[in-house]
Amino acid sequence: MEQKLIPEVDKEWSKISFKWRRLLPKRKDRPPSPIKFEPDEKTLNKLIEQSNKIIDEIIAKAKIKASGHAKLITTDKIVIDPRVRWKCQIPVCFGFGTSLNCPPHSPTTEEMREIVNSYTHAILISFYPPIKNHVFPSILLGVQGDVNLLNQMVSMIEGEATYMGYYLAMGFKGGPCVGCGFFSPEYFKDLMQQKKIPLCPVLDNQMCRQYLRARPALEACGVDSFATAVKCGEKAPFVINPEHPKESVPFVVWHGIVLIV
């Protein structure tokens, strides 16, 4: 398969996406953490504190008017519903089959239930991006950037949990793969020019271009993130369409879940 290079004009995007790890404290500044097999209140509280800091730092670095927070939940509050994954296919979503992190390649509903049932505690991330990014005319590039930020939050919080001793921490986020799929600048330009869009390299037996960072879509695994969020005491979201004037939309929310222990 022909390897596409990132056009000069988009290189800034790549630089931005590779800089995100600098937000975490340097590894050498961290004392080694003993591995933990059970939930430990003190560590979990510290993890939530650190997770909120990570979310705030990512939003501040992106220089956008947004907010977000992390909340400790028990995994019995995570709603898994087969209809959610079927909605990726009926009608077919633009992300279907385009990466390892969307159906039919992502964990199935049954597999996700098995994964979730292996954990007792998780972190629910709620991210409220600027409303204008989800309605015309900004939506075409706006959603792309917001999903990218959510992906950063999830992968960094998962990293934080791992370095605190929860070595089996595992993160998922809403939306298709942002690494080099539909939401990447490379893909987006091709789409606009009606060019052939390359498959996710992993589906072509190559290494993921954003290894350790790319995450499965929650919905692709059958997780109803909205029902989960409401069950966890978050605000019930709204269904909007891109034609809505931004003034008419109360808020937009994206969720991520990091399974901890």
Ligand code: SF4
């Ligand atoms: S970031 Fe990784 S998983 Fe996502 S589309 Fe690119 S290669 Fe595939």
